[in-house]
Amino acid sequence: MKILPMLLLLCPALVSATEFCPDARPTDAWGVSYQLSGDKQGTLLLLRQQAQTAFYNPQNQIAEWWRFDNPKHPQFSRVFGEAKRRIDYYAGDLRTLGVRVSQAEIESFTSEHLRQVLTKVPQSSCTTAEAYEGEYQQVHYQLLWSTTLGLPLVLETEVGGKVSRWQAQQLLTNDTVKQQLQQWQRYQRTDFADVGDNDQDPFLAKMINQGFVEHSEHAAYDSHGHPLGNHGH
Amino acid sequence: MKLKAIVLAMMTLSALTLAGCGSDGEKGATGATGATGADGSNGQDGTDGRDYTAANEWFMAGQDAVTKASGNSISDSAGKAKNIILFVGDGMGISTLTAARIYQGQQQGKSGEENRLSFETFPYSGLVKTYSANQQTPDSAPTMTAIVTGVKTKDGIISVSDAAVRDQCSTSTGHEVMTALELAEIAGMSTGIISTARLTHATPAATYAHSVERNWEADSDMPQAALDAGCKDIASQLIDFPYGDGPEVAMGGGRTYFMPNTETDPEYGRAGRRNDGRDLTTEWTSKYSDGAYVWNRAQFMSVDTNSVKHLLGLFENSHMQYEADRVNGDGAGEPSLAEMTSRALDMLKQNDSGYFLMVEGGRIDHAHHAGNAARALEDTVALSDAVRVAIEKADKDTLILVTADHSHVFTIAGYPVRGNPILGLVRGVDASGAAATTYSTDSNGMPYTTLGYANGPGFGFGSAAVNTDSNRPDLNLYAVTDVDYRQEATVPLGSETHAGEDVAVYAKGPGAQLVTGSVEQNMLFHVMNYAANLVGRAEAAQN
Numbered sequence: 001m002k003i004l005p006m007l008l009l010l011c012p013a014l015v016s017a018t019e020f021c022p023d024a025r026p027t028d029a030w031g032v033s034y035q036l037s038g039d040k041q042g043t044l045l046l047l048r049q050q051a052q053t054a055f056y057n058p059q060n061q062i063a064e065w066w067r068f069d070n071p072k073h074p075q076f077s078r079v080f081g082e083a084k085r086r087i088d089y090y091a092g093d094l095r096t097l098g099v100r101v102s103q104a105e106i107e108s109f110t111s112e113h114l115r116q117v118l119t120k121v122p123q124s125s126c127t128t129a130e131a132y133e134g135e136y137q138q139v140h141y142q143l144l145w146s147t148t149l150g151l152p153l154v155l156e157t158e159v160g161g162k163v164s165r166w167q168a169q170q171l172l173t174n175d176t177v178k179q180q181l182q183q184w185q186r187y188q189r190t191d192f193a194d195v196g197d198n199d200q201d202p203f204l205a206k207m208i209n210q211g212f213v214e215h216s217e218h219a220a221y222d223s224h225g226h227p228l229g230n231h232g233h
Numbered sequence: 234m235k236l237k238a239i240v241l242a243m244m245t246l247s248a249l250t251l252a253g254c255g256s257d258g259e260k261g262a263t264g265a266t267g268a269t270g271a272d273g274s275n276g277q278d279g280t281d282g283r284d285y286t287a288a289n290e291w292f293m294a295g296q297d298a299v300t301k302a303s304g305n306s307i308s309d310s311a312g313k314a315k316n317i318i319l320f321v322g323d324g325m326g327i328s329t330l331t332a333a334r335i336y337q338g339q340q341q342g343k344s345g346e347e348n349r350l351s352f353e354t355f356p357y358s359g360l361v362k363t364y365s366a367n368q369q370t371p372d373s374a375p376t377m378t379a380i381v382t383g384v385k386t387k388d389g390i391i392s393v394s395d396a397a398v399r400d401q402c403s404t405s406t407g408h409e410v411m412t413a414l415e416l417a418e419i420a421g422m423s424t425g426i427i428s429t430a431r432l433t434h435a436t437p438a439a440t441y442a443h444s445v446e447r448n449w450e451a452d453s454d455m456p457q458a459a460l461d462a463g464c465k466d467i468a469s470q471l472i473d474f475p476y477g478d479g480p481e482v483a484m485g486g487g488r489t490y491f492m493p494n495t496e497t498d499p500e501y502g503r504a505g506r507r508n509d510g511r512d513l514t515t516e517w518t519s520k521y522s523d524g525a526y527v528w529n530r531a532q533f534m535s536v537d538t539n540s541v542k543h544l545l546g547l548f549e550n551s552h553m554q555y556e557a558d559r560v561n562g563d564g565a566g567e568p569s570l571a572e573m574t575s576r577a578l579d580m581l582k583q584n585d586s587g588y589f590l591m592v593e594g595g596r597i598d599h600a601h602h603a604g605n606a607a608r609a610l611e612d613t614v615a616l617s618d619a620v621r622v623a624i625e626k627a628d629k630d631t632l633i634l635v636t637a638d639h640s641h642v643f644t645i646a647g648y649p650v651r652g653n654p655i656l657g658l659v660r661g662v663d664a665s666g667a668a669a670t671t672y673s674t675d676s677n678g679m680p681y682t683t684l685g686y687a688n689g690p691g692f693g694f695g696s697a698a699v700n701t702d703s704n705r706p707d708l709n710l711y712a713v714t715d716v717d718y719r720q721e722a723t724v725p726l727g728s729e730t731h732a733g734e735d736v737a738v739y740a741k742g743p744g745a746q747l748v749t750g751s752v753e754q755n756m757l758f759h760v761m762n763y764a765a766n767l768v769g770r771a772e773a774a775q776n
Contacts, residue, residue, distance in 0.1 A: 069502040072564045091562060092555045092596075096603035097690075098717045191551050196602035196728035197372050197435070198448070200389060200399075208727045 020168050021126035025148050029181075031172030032151060038163040046109060046151065047177045053107050054079075054181065065184060068103045076101075079184045083203050086189040093192040108150050110143070118143060129153055305356055305746070312766030313743035314632040315587040316422075317413070318578075318623050319761070320352070321380070322616050323373055323436050324598030324609075326640025327737055332606065332684060333613035335655040340614075344652035350614075351621040352635040355739040360751040362735055363639045366395035370733035373598070374447040376638035376754060377439035381591070382410040383758035391435060391444045391467070400446045402464035409443040413761050417589035418477030420770035423581040424588065426471075426480055427573045429553040429612070430595025431487025433467040436638060440591050441480065442470040451490040451506040466490075472513045472520065479521065481588075482577040484546035484568075485595070486553040488514075488528060498550045499528060500565045517545045530566035538579040546573070555596050555608045556615040557716050570594060570619040578626045587630075587765070592619055601641040602728045604691040606684045607656055607716040609643070624741070632744045632764045634757065637736035642687035642729060647673055649683050656714040659683050680708050682720055689722035689729030 029049040036042045047054040051071075056063040061081030068074050076089040076099075094101060105111045118132035118141055132143040144154035146168070156165040190204060198204045322329070330350065338348025365375035367387040375386045382392055389399040392412055397404040414424050428437040433450035444467055449455045452466045465473070468490040471483060489498055491513035492505025507513070514526045524543035527533045533546055548567040553559075559567055568576075574592050581588035594616035600608035620635055627633060647659035650668040658680045659673040672680040685691075693706070705721070712718060722729065738757060740748035744764025748757075762768055 067503075070500065070564065073501060075501070075503075088551075090551055092552070092558050092608075093599075093603070095555070095558060095562070095717055096600060096605040096608060096719070098719060193552055193596075193599040193602065194434075196730065197598075199730070208730075210727060 020153060020170060021128060022146065022148055022171060023128050025150075026171060026174070029174045029177040031177045032149065033169045033172060034166045035169050037165045037167070038156075040164045044166065045172065047172065047180060048107070049177055049181055051103075052181060054184075056180065063184065065181075066101075066103075066106050068106075071103055074101045074103065074106075077184070077189070079187065080203075081184075084187050085203050086184060086187040087192050087195065087207070088189050089192045109152055110155060114141065115143065115145060126153070307746045309743045309746065309764065311763050312769060314630060314761075314764035316581075316627065316631040317417075317589045317761050317765050318627060318631060318633045319380070319413075319589075319591045320594075320616060320620055320623070320633070320635040321377065321436055321591065322594045322597050322613060322635070322637045323430065324601050324639060324641050324731065325594065325613055325616070325637035325736065326643060326732060326734070328643045328645050329597065329601070329609060329613055329637075329641065330737060332643070332645055332655055333610045333617070336610040337614045337617065339652075339655060345655060346651055350617040351624060352617065352633075352739040352741075355633070355635070355741040355745070357740040357745045357748045359738050359740075359749045360735040361636060361738050361754050361757065362751065363754050364733065370731050371639050372447070372731065373435035373638045374439065377436045378410070379753075379755040380636070380638070380757045381412045381414065381440050383755050383762070384410050385753070385755050386410075389445075389447050391439045391442055391447055393443050393445055397445045400459075402445060402459040402462040405443065405445045405464065412440055413758060413767055414440040414480070414589055414591065415476045416762075416767040416771045417587075417765075418474075418479070420767060420774050421477065421584075421586045422588050422770070423481045423584040423586075424477075425482030425577045425581055425590040426485070427482065427570070427577055427591065428485035428593035428595045429556075429570055429615075430485060430593060430599075431490065431552055432471065432483055432485040432547065433487045433490045434485075434552070434595060436593045436595060437485060437591065438467045438470075441474055442467045444470075450487070451508075453494070453506050453508045468507075468513055469509075469511065472516050479543060481542060481580055481584075482544050482590070484533075484544065484548070484573045484577070485593075486547065486549035486551055488547035489550040491547060501550055503550060514545065514547065517543070528565070530568050533568045533572075533576070536576065538576060539583075542580070544576075544580065552596060552599065555600060555612060557608050557611040570615045571622045574619040575622045575626065578623065582626070582628075589765075589767075592616075592623075594619070598641070601643060601686075602689075602730075604686050604689040604719045604722055604729050605717070606643070606720050607714075607718065609641075610655075611716075627742075630743060632740065632742040632761065634738060634740050634748070634761065636738040636757065640732040640734050640736055642689070642732045644685050644687065645683055646685060647681060647683055649673075653683065654714055655683060656718070657682065658708055658713055675705065677705060679705050681705075682708065682713050685720050686722040686729050687732075688724035688726045690725075690727055691719045691722040691729075692725035 031045055031047040034044040034046065036044055042057065042059050045056040045058060047056060051068040054063050054065040063079035065077040065079055066074060073091045076094060078087045114136065115132055117136050118134040121131045121133050123131035128146060128148045130145045130147060132145065134141060138159065140158040142154065142156040143152055146153045152166065153168045156163065195204050195207060199208055334348050334350050335345035337350065338345035363371055363376055365371035365388050366385045372388050374389050374391050378392050379385045384394055386393060386395045387399055390397055392410055393405045394408045394410050396408045417424050426432065426437050426440050428434065430436065435447040450467045452460060455466055474480060489503065489506045493507045493510050493512050494504045496505050496512065497503060518524050518526050521543035523541060525536055525541045526545045527536060528547050536544060553567055554563045559569065577590055581590055594612050597609050597612045600612060623633055648661045649659045650662045653660050661669045661673045663669045674680055735751065738748050744760060747760045747763060
């Protein structure tokens with residue numbers, strides 16, 4: 001009984017997200033622009049075209065690009081727009097890095113499991129969305145889930161007092177998404193397995209020295225509630 | 234009586250050691266005769282315990298090994314080897330061999346340390362210096378060039394001498410160096426190239442291609458200036474191979490490097506990498522009327538090795554799967570390294586003029602770069618299995634060499650009790666020498682694994698919260714023996730690096746006695762050339 005007033009207090013924050021409330025899912029290529037606020041700032045673009053999903057940070061021009069043409073062999077690329085370079089990861093590479101991949105989790109930005117462990121709460125402004133809230137593995141979540149897009153309209157996390165909020169802003173057009181993916185297709189590519197043999201390549205040497213697969217840019221979560229992209233020791 | 238024998242052996246050793254202390258190149262003066270020693274008392278079997286040599290398994294095994302080795306007085310003449318099989322474990326340093334030996338033994342339910350990889354039974358072995366013409370720690374391009382051409386070159390360069398400059402096409406002209414595989418083809422021998430990496434990767438490429446840049450695997454990888462200057466991409470050089478009747482066997486990964494960008498990969502649906510429109514897989518079957526092209530295990534198993542004389546197998550669009558993932562991790566199915574070796578030998582043995590076969594375990598290197606020891610060890614064991622097939626199938630007139638191109642910064646450390654899981658946390662021994670009841674710990678009280686890397690992506694495990702208290706993760710919380718576990722690294726790098734120390738070489742068959750001591754890597758070509766008289770046979774075939 002005590003929890004009800006608290007949920008009601010949370011509702012205004014979720015309701016404000018319903019300014020963007022798509023009632024139909026676009027076909028072919030499409031995307032969603034998210035505004036990041038709180039502990040992480042900036043813009044994040046989610047791009048979708050058939051079995052492809054990409055998370056693109058236009059500020060640093062870095063993208064994480066997944067392809068599930070063969071679901072048993074998900075292919076992942078980390079794209080570096082400024083250098084016009086791409087690092088391709090094959091299934092074996094992902095396994096060596098301890099990255100376990102779920103197509104559904106990648107495509108929906110967050111895991112179905114997360115929605116199952118959170119509590120569904122009422123919200124009214126967007127009739128094609130469901131609101132969730134709760135604590136999971138020391139992270140407090142607020143989630144507004146678009147049932148038409150199969151994506152969060154709002155995802156807010158709080159860990160140790162640090163709040164990060166992803167809020168959907170607008171849909172991206174077919175042409176925008178296709179052009180972006182085609183551009184990345186033309187970039188010079190290197191297999192992740194070959195990076196270590198190429199320390200004389202200035203770009204790859206920088207990657208070797210700095211590392212480039214450790215931290216997820218998009219903060220999608222796996223079925224255990226861990227950010228995707230973390231290596232699994 | 235046997236105790237006296239041991240003393241005698243120790244005195245002999247001592248004398249040899251002292252002799253070695255003389256000034257370089259000079260024999261030291263004979264010393265004064267020592268006093269006559271007292272005769273030791275004779276031990277009584279089973280009574281006073283001093284006659285332990287008859288019962289001690291270590292003593293007996295060592296004695297037996299020396300007895301067998303003392304029979305080795307082979308001095309093969311040049312050209313005595315009809316065939317050559319060269320195995321290369323990419324990145325298979327000595328620590329990798331030791332760990333893989335223990336890993337395989339423990340997989341068989343044994344302690345592990347006593348196990349021997351197939352090639353560790355070979356009668357001859359030595360150490361190989363791997364530095365390249367311009368780097369202390371090399372990459373696979375100059376090291377494999379040294380092994381198959383007899384000359385060292387610069388890093389990144391494939392079967393072109395060090396007179397050339399990496400990535401500068403014009404500098405290659407006139408500096409291409411003949412490879413053992415090319416000589417074998419000219420001599421009328423059959424030849425084969427097998428790798429679990431891309432066939433266009435540096436190690437297999439060095440057997441058939443010449444390039445001042447190892448990354449020029451397809452034409453789309455090359456700068457326009459290099460194409461205009463007439464340099465050829467590596468994949469096309471396999472198909473356009475100009476010597477003899479071309480390689481009889483070429484199997485590995487790298488399918489998209491042979492496909493035009495207008496075609497999509499049959500397994501993944503992605504476009505090929507060739508901009509020149511050439512489909513090198515169809516060119517293979519067009520060029521060789523008795524040829525076949527396969528891209529999955531079912532096709533591979535159905536090849537009739539009696540009728541197919543030129544077999545191209547490309548089982549992945551890039552590198553083949555790791556052995557640990559091969560069976561369950563690949564939808565289309567891939568043959569193992571042992572299966573490829575077996576079928577290749579079935580084909581190559583049909584030539585009465587002999588054969589040259591190179592087999593690479595190409596993914597040991599990649600797993601190490603990723604800091605993932607389990608997969609590196611699995612692939613090393615897979616190479617050992619392939620060598621075992623060769624031992625069984627090759628005739629006695631075959632020289633078999635097993636070596637590595639370079640090492641990795643991979644360590645086996647701590648003082649684990651014998652039989653401790655090689656991938657596990659270190660559990661030492663107690664004061665009585667028996668297994669300790671708890672794990673060994675560092676100065677922070679944290680456990681650590683036996684295997685680790687001097688550098689690489691395993692540093693600190695990223696942003697894991699457990700890293701903050703001790704500057705090391707609490708490995709009690711991790712499944713350290715899991716195949717996906719990534720070992721800790723001392724220096725943080727996105728990719729673990731090669732190492733510069735010597736690697737091992739093992740030899741069996743005619744000419745194997747030449748493999749001994751510490752040698753330069755390019756000497757291995759000369760061993761093969763001496764044993765099989767490659768140059769002589771090639772010259773004779775041209776007359």
